[in-house]
Amino acid sequence: MAAGLDRPQVVSHAQQALNYTLFDCKWVPRSARLLCLGSTARGGGLLQLYELRGGRLALLREIEKAKPLKCGTFGATSLQQRYFATGDFGGNLNIWNLEAPEIPVYSVKGHKEIINSIDGVGGLGIGEGAPEIVTGSRDGTVKVWDPRQKDTPVANMEPVQGESKRDCWTVAFGNAYNQEERVVCAGYDNGDIKLFDLKTMSLQWETNIKNGVCSVEFDRKDVNMNKLVATSLEGKFHVFDMRTQHPTKGFASVSEKAQKSTIWQVRHLPQNRDIFMTSGGAGSLHLWKYEYPSQRSKKDSEGAEMGVAGSLSLLQNVTLSTQPISSLDWSPDKKGLCVCGAFDQTVRVLIVTKLNKV
Numbered sequence: 001m002a003a004g005l006d007r008p009q010v011v012s013h014a015q016q017a018l019n020y021t022l023f024d025c026k027w028v029p030r031s032a033r034l035l036c037l038g039s040t041a042r043g044g045g046l047l048q049l050y051e052l053r054g055g056r057l058a059l060l061r062e063i064e065k066a067k068p069l070k071c072g073t074f075g076a077t078s079l080q081q082r083y084f085a086t087g088d089f090g091g092n093l094n095i096w097n098l099e100a101p102e103i104p105v106y107s108v109k110g111h112k113e114i115i116n117s118i119d120g121v122g123g124l125g126i127g128e129g130a131p132e133i134v135t136g137s138r139d140g141t142v143k144v145w146d147p148r149q150k151d152t153p154v155a156n157m158e159p160v161q162g163e164s165k166r167d168c169w170t171v172a173f174g175n176a177y178n179q180e181e182r183v184v185c186a187g188y189d190n191g192d193i194k195l196f197d198l199k200t201m202s203l204q205w206e207t208n209i210k211n212g213v214c215s216v217e218f219d220r221k222d223v224n225m226n227k228l229v230a231t232s233l234e235g236k237f238h239v240f241d242m243r244t245q246h247p248t249k250g251f252a253s254v255s256e257k258a259q260k261s262t263i264w265q266v267r268h269l270p271q272n273r274d275i276f277m278t279s280g281g282a283g284s285l286h287l288w289k290y291e292y293p294s295q296r297s298k299k300d301s302e303g304a305e306m307g308v309a310g311s312l313s314l315l316q317n318v319t320l321s322t323q324p325i326s327s328l329d330w331s332p333d334k335k336g337l338c339v340c341g342a343f344d345q346t347v348r349v350l351i352v353t354k355l356n357k358v
Contacts, residue, residue: 006357008287008336010318014349016057020046022341024071024327028098029079033060034329034339035098036347037086039068045088049098052349063101067092075120075173075221076131076147085133085147087115093135095147106147111137121173121182121221129179134172140165142186144198157186157196157203166190174218174242175225185228187213193230205250209238215265218242219273219290227290231263231278239290244297244307252307258286265328271335275315275358279328279340283321285350289313289358315358320348 022038032052040046045065050057067088077083077095083105085095091111094104115135122131132154133145144155159165167189175183182198189212195205211232219227225242228251232238235258240251261281269275274290293308300306323343331337336352 006354008316008352008354008358010285010287010316011351011353012320012348013351014052014055014057016050016347018048018345018347020345021068021343022327022345022347023069025339025341025347026072026074026084026329027331027333027337027339029074029082029332034347034349035072035084036341037069037072038341039089040064043068045069047086047096047101050347057347057349061098061101063096066090070115071118073118073120073133075123076133077120077123078131085118085120087118087135087137089114091115091137091139093118093133093145095133106150108145108151110135110143110145110153111139111141113138116168117170119172121176129176129182132173132182134184136168136171136186138167140168142168142171142184142194142196144184155184155196155198155201157184157194166192170213170215172216172218172228173221174228176222177224183225185216185218187216187230189213191232205245207250209236209255211236214263217266217268217276219268219276226273229266229268229276229278231266233262235259235261235263235280237263237266237278239309239312241296241307241309244305246300246306247304249300249306252309254309254312256288256312259284262324264324264326267328267330267338269335269355270330270332272355275355277328277330277338277352279325281324282319283323283325283342283344284317284319285325285328285340286317287315287352289315316352320350321346 036048047063049060067090072086093110095106117136142157143153170187191208197204211234215231228240238255240253265279321342325342327341338350
């Protein structure tokens, strides 16, 4: 661990008890506002907009929807519009204008079953190319949508004939550093991780981490693929070095067992891609730093390039809840400002200090 005095501290800044099951929370870009979404006791969906005012959260508006809301992203919108895309229990992808949230500005019945995970790219000035949204569902498919195109996805990754369909739990965009390049990473309930190249519409790489994959995230969406973190049910996570793909061994990785329970989420610090936070089933958060090896690649006995994994150090950990922390989001604008949602029906705003010292 880092030396005591200079270690980052995780300080609870504000918290709010909720009367519904919270599934996701997100900062509204360029604001002190955040969104919470989930499922009401009556089985409907709820979207709440809060503003951070000093040490408390003020509820600005509350929007009820027919289906429980599972996940959301601002990733495919402009900073001017700040439209919010959600996936719900009915398999619907909706995009909302939060100023007039009664009717979605875009809506498609994307999947036959619940949308577990959503990510966006090409908006907010992050990532080159079209604004796109990826959805992963219990129906086993991963679909990419362009909100400018109605009804049909621009890409559909589904099990091939005869392959059993696996529940897709998590999706993430990466490699969007120019107009042509873009990948989607998906993690499944059986431990499969698949990397789809959207430029060639092909499967670029797959591996299995032997446990359900709860969360995947690239350290940055808009750079040449650099690192990918995948978290799992058994308290283990893996960091893959995505710079060098070996023809047979794939990508080099380092793994760490953070705790005994599920690691629900991983989120990289927007201002430093080598620092990331994981959230756990025991109600805890762990803050990590990745250290690169002296050489990131080497040649194997046949002369093929292979990656070299780095190492991990734990900067800080804190237990906030008796229930799993299922959602996590860093503020894109204020370094160290973070929001997390747990199954104890509480949303918490945290400040992580001394991040410039690590």
